[in-house]
Amino acid sequence: MDIEQKYFGMTDEDLAEKSTVFSSDALKGKHIVITGGGSGIGKATAWLFARLGASVIICGRNEDKLIDAAKSMLEVGLDVSPKILDIRDPELVANFFDSIFTEDGGPDILINNAGGQFPQPAIDFSPNGWKAVINNNLNGTWFMMQAAAQRWRDRGITGNIINIVTVIDKGMTDLAHTCAARAGVIYASKTVAVEWAQYGIRINCVAPGVIASDGMKVYSEEAREKFPMSNPMKRFGSSWDIAEACAYLASEASNFMTGEVMTLDGGGRYWGELWTNEKPEYFSQS
Numbered sequence: 530m531d532i533e534q535k536y537f538g539m540t541d542e543d544l545a546e547k548s549t550v551f552s553s554d555a556l557k558g559k560h561i562v563i564t565g566g567g568s569g570i571g572k573a574t575a576w577l578f579a580r581l582g583a584s585v586i587i588c589g590r591n592e593d594k595l596i597d598a599a600k601s602m603l604e605v606g607l608d609v610s611p612k613i614l615d616i617r618d619p620e621l622v623a624n625f626f627d628s629i630f631t632e633d634g635g636p637d638i639l640i641n642n643a644g645g646q647f648p649q650p651a652i653d654f655s656p657n658g659w660k661a662v663i664n665n666n667l668n669g670t671w672f673m674m675q676a677a678a679q680r681w682r683d684r685g686i687t688g689n690i691i692n693i694v695t696v697i698d699k700g701m702t703d704l705a706h707t708c709a710a711r712a713g714v715i716y717a718s719k720t721v722a723v724e725w726a727q728y729g730i731r732i733n734c735v736a737p738g739v740i741a742s743d744g745m746k747v748y749s750e751e752a753r754e755k756f757p758m759s760n761p762m763k764r765f766g767s768s769w770d771i772a773e774a775c776a777y778l779a780s781e782a783s784n785f786m787t788g789e790v791m792t793l794d795g796g797g798r799y800w801g802e803l804w805t806n807e808k809p810e811y812f813s814q815s
C-alpha cells in the first residue's frame with residue numbers, strides 16, 4: 530500500500546469497484562444531498578449512494594474539487610450533480626434548498642459531512658481559529674438541518690438527516706474546537722429527533738474514529754503513524770466503512786431509529802490514546 534492509500538484513502542477506481550452488502554437498487558429513486566462531497570468520506574458516500582441507484586447532489590465551496598469528483602462518477606454513468614455552496618451562510622443555504630425543491634421536489638436524505646479543523650493546543654487557539662471551526666462544523670450543519678426540515682414540514686413530506694460527527698466520549702487532544710462543535714451537533718440532533726418526529730423527520734449521527742481519508746492531510750506524518758494505536762484493532766478505518774453506515778441509516782432498515790450516534794472507531798473510545806499533535810513531554814514521563 531502506498532502512502533496515499535495508507536493515510537488518504539480510496540482512489541476513484543477503488544470507489545467504483547469496492548464491494549458492498551447493499552443491493553444495486555437499494556436507494557433507487559432517492560434524492561440525496563451530501564455536503565463536503567468533493568473528497569474523503571463525503572465523496573465515498575456519494576459514490577456508494579449513486580451506485581445504489583440514488584440521484585446525488587454533492588456540494589461544497591471548492592468548485593474544482595466538486596467538478597473533479599463528479600466527473601469520475603459521471604464517466605461510469607452515475608447520477609451526480611455538483612453544486613457550489615457555503616454552508617456557513619444561512620441565506621445561501623435557504624436559496625440552495627429553495628432551488629432544489631423547485632427542480633426535483635427536494636432531497637429525501639441530507640448528509641451533513643462538511644467540516645474542517647486544525648490540530649493545535651487549545652490554550653493557543655486564536656479567537657478567529659475557534660470561530661472558524663465552530664462556524665463551519667456546528668453553525669453550517671445546523672443551517673442545513675433546519676432549512677431542509679422546514680421545507681419538508683411545509684410540504685408535508687418526510688425526511689432523513691445523517692450528520693457526520695466525531696467520537697467525543699473522552700474528547701480529542703488538540704481538537705477542542707471541533708469536539709465542541711461536534712458535541713453541539715450531536716445534542717442538537719438528539720433534541721430535534723424528538724421535536725421533528727411529528728413531521729416524519731429522522732436524524733441520526735455517524736461518529737468515525739481514525740479514518741484513512743483526505744482529512745488526514747492536516748496532521749503530521751508523526752501523528753498519522755501513531756493513529757492506528759488509538760484503537761484495539763490497531764488500524765485505520767476506511768471512508769467506505771462510513772459510507773456503508775450512512776447507507777444503513779438512509780435505508781428502510783433503520784426506519785425505527787432516530788436520535789442515535791452510530792460509532793465506528795475500532796473500539797478506540799474504550800482503549801488507547803489519540804494525540805493529533807505532538808505528545809507533550811509531561812504525558813510521556815513515567
